[in-house]
Amino acid sequence: MERRQLSGGLIALLGSGLAVFLLVDAAITSESVYWTVQAYPIALSLMLAGTGVLLAHGRLIEARYLPRLLAWMAGGVVSLSVLAAYLYGLAIVFAGNELLSRPVGGITITTFGALVGAIVGVYDARAAERKRALEAVGQLNETLRIATGELVEQHDRRALERAVCGRLTESTAYETAWVGRYHAAETHVRVVASAGPGGAALDGLELPVGPETASTAAVETGTVQVVTDVRADDVIGTAREALEAGGVESLAVVPIVGTDDVHGLLGVGASDGDFDTQELAVLGELGETVGHAIDSIRARExxxxxxxxxxxxxxxxxxxxxxxxxxxxxxxxxxxxxxxxxxxxxxxxxxxxxxxxxxRMEAIIADLLALSRSGQSVDERAPVALTTAARDGWATVETDGATLDVDVPGTVTVEADRTRLLRLFENLFRNAIEHGSTDGRPLTVRVSVVETAPGGGIAGFAVEDDGVGIPPEARAEVFDHGYTTNADGTGFGLSIVEEIVGAHGWEISVATSELGGARFEIRTQ
CATH class of the missing domain: 1.20.5 (Single alpha-helices involved in coiled-coils or other helix-helix interfaces)
Incomplete structure (x- = not known):
């Protein structure tokens, strides 16, 4: 039986016994005035019994403050008993009243002293409880602040979980802290980190996640669950002995909630008493912070x-x-x-x-080599004059009578890998010449600026022609490896263009040009 229940039961028994004694004493007394006087101490005795009942049920104070309450009651009893003895002595000596010589008056004063002591003790205990709660929340907020800074710096999940447990147990409010990992397909939470007295015994334990357990409630609802007595509650499973050994009486089970799922549970154990609302809110926030930190670690990994x-x-x-x-x-x-x-x-x-x-085989090999290298990320870039790059690319292509129109100011540059940018122009030009014209007339290919971005730079550039164009239903396939409508083509030219665009972090799209043919638009911003 708990101390609180035992002490409350004894106080309730004492108050009830005093009430019965006073009733019997009044019944055997013939003077009617005595009944009137006796009603007061009977009421005090019943109030004392009620105080004991409330105390036994934990309605007045936390168990940790029970010694303070009993001390105040003892002080009240002693103080008023001494005063009562002095006054009664005077009354007997000078008044000689036989009623006053009866022990009932002393019992009344003693009961009153106990009640006064209980009232003062409850007030003192609650004041101390409020002070402790404020200090605990303050410590927890400070722990959250410091822990948040540490969490951001952690790059390893195991180190993160250990850091959280260590930080929590540095606070005087908590005895033990542990972290258990959870997977939806499993029926348990496996403890992977712990700190505080008895913490080592928790490592590796598998706590049940089943019907009517705090673990299940925390996972399913995403809210903090409280186990008020680890000794009487079956939801703790195999962790009970380790928690008791660490001096833990009550436990807060905090879900570690990430963006998409619950990563695990954080257990915070206290030596006695319940967790107040504000404290639970801060613990819940800590669980979310740890969950987002684990998200970051997973993303980084x-x-x-x-x-x-x-x-x-x-x-x-x-x-x-x-x-x-x-x-x-x-x-x-x-x-x-x-x-x-x-x-x-x-x-x-x-x-x-x-x-x-x-x-043809030679062309395929050249394209395969270009394709194998074009998709590698561009690490080093330099300003490349767009006009110069376009003309240099045109110079390497068999134009078959086609003409190039570069409608770009000579000062316009683009941050790029020059070699791959030239390859991009070469392939777009070659694609236009091979597929653009079918009626034998000379083809016109134009290079232009897509639009001007704020500050004078370009947002992109385009390569277009006045050929037959690309049907809308075929535009989604033109960048596929091996796609070609030319019997002598390799099918890799536009694939290489797309790889080069992606390696620069740009975007490419296909549309109909103002000239009536195909338009390839590359967005660099």
Missing amino acids: GLQRREQELVAHNERLDKFASVVSHDLRNPLEVILGRVAYLREREESEHLAAVERSGR
Whole structure:
């Protein structure tokens, strides 16, 4: 039985016994005036009994303040008893009244002293409780403030969980703190970090998550749950002995809530007493802060894994490029050289077909090499004059009578990798010439600024032509690897363009140009 219940029961028993004694004493007294006088001490005794009942049920004060209450009651009894003894002595000596010589008066004074002491004790205990609550919330807020700063700096989840437990147990308000990880597919919470007396015994324990448990309620509702007595409550499971060993009587179970799910539970144990509303609100905020910190750690770990995958991917592409450059190009050059040698001596349609196929293979290899390197992120950029880049790209393409119109001021620049920007223009120009015109007329290709951004810089640029254009239903496929409408095309030209655009962090779209043909618009801002 708890101290509070035992003490409250004894006080209630004492008050009831005094009331019965006074009733019996009044019944055996023949003087009617005595009944009137006796009603007062009987009422005091019943009030004392009621105080004991309330105390036993925890309605007046927390158990931690019980010694203070009992001390005040004892002080009241002693003080008024001494005063009563003095007054009664005077009354007997000078008045000689036999009624006053009866013990009932002393009992009345003693009961009154106990009640006065109880009232003062309750007031004192509640004042101390309010002071402690304010101090606890202040400490918790300070803990939250410091812990939040630490959480932002943590890059490892295990270190984060340990830091939270350590910070909480540094406060005098809490005995033990632990963190358990939770997964929706499991039926338990596994404790992975703890601090405070008995904390080591909690590590590795699996707390049940099942019907009518505080853990389940915290996970399902996303709110803090309170276990008022870890000894009498079955929801703690295997952690009960460890908590009791650490001096924990009550426990707050705090959900660690992330953006999308509950990552786990934070248990905060106190030696006695309940958690007040403000304290629970701060603990709930701490659980959310820890949850968002875990979200950040997960996102950071995901980015690190992605970076590692990209590094491995780039290494594979480099190896592929090396194989293509040396193991395929060299034999192909031998084949084309022998074909050229034979054609000098004898003209044959078979040799012409071999040379065409060899040249096509050469183009495919060049595009594959460009594709393997074009998608790698652009780390170093420099201002490149857009007019110069467009004209240099045009100079490397077989124009087949087409003309280039660069409608861009010579001072306009774009932050880019120059080599890849030239490749972008080359492929867009080649695509326009190969697919743009079918009626034999010379094609016009124009390069222009999309629009002017605030401050005078460009928001993008476009490459368009006056050819047949691209049907709306085909625009979603033109960037696919291997997509082509030209029997001699490789199908990689526009794929390389899209890779180069993505590597710069730009965006590309296809539309109909003002000239009537295809328009490729690249947004750089």
